[in-house]
Amino acid sequence: MNDPAAPSPAAEILGALHSLEDRLQTAIEPFELSLAKFGLLASLASAGKPISLRALAERCACVKSNITQLVDRLEAEGLVSREDDPEDRRSVRAVLTREGQKRHAAAARALKAAEQEAFGHLTAGKLDELLGLVRALKGGS
Numbered sequence: 001m002n003d004p005a006a007p008s009p010a011a012e013i014l015g016a017l018h019s020l021e022d023r024l025q026t027a028i029e030p031f032e033l034s035l036a037k038f039g040l041l042a043s044l045a046s047a048g049k050p051i052s053l054r055a056l057a058e059r060c061a062c063v064k065s066n067i068t069q070l071v072d073r074l075e076a077e078g079l080v081s082r083e084d085d086p087e088d089r090r091s092v093r094a095v096l097t098r099e100g101q102k103r104h105a106a107a108a109r110a111l112k113a114a115e116q117e118a119f120g121h122l123t124a125g126k127l128d129e130l131l132g133l134v135r136a137l138k139g140g141s
Contacts, residue, residue, distance in 0.1 A: 027114035050093035
């Protein structure tokens with residue numbers, strides 16, 4: 001740590017995160033998805049039902065305008081559709097289409113394989129330790 005030429009801890013961590021992000025993005029490129037699009041599809045898939053754009057924004061920790069743009073793109077690709085919210089006529093809900101379900105499932109398998117490749121060399125104990133450190137950096141416990 002005292003070597004002035006050595007990268008800072010933040011630079012090392014950011015470099016590792018960028019590398020991991022690149023690996024994960026590469027894994028889902030064949031499915032024509034970005035990590036952001038995949039995240040939205042994953043939120044819809046895990047909900048198992050239509051979700052309002054406001055609720056999607058909260059789930060994805062994103063502002064509603066960004067979610068609207070993502071839903072627009074996914075709708076244009078036939079992966080998501082919109083429907084009126086029967087409980088609030090001012091609101092619109094996003095619905096995962098059959099094609100969206102298929103593409104999400106295939107991309108999820110590719111991501112799982114990429115994660116296994118990235119973390120497979122770590123023992124369960126080391127992976128738990130790493131996750132604990134990451135949570136500590138995020139300010140959680």
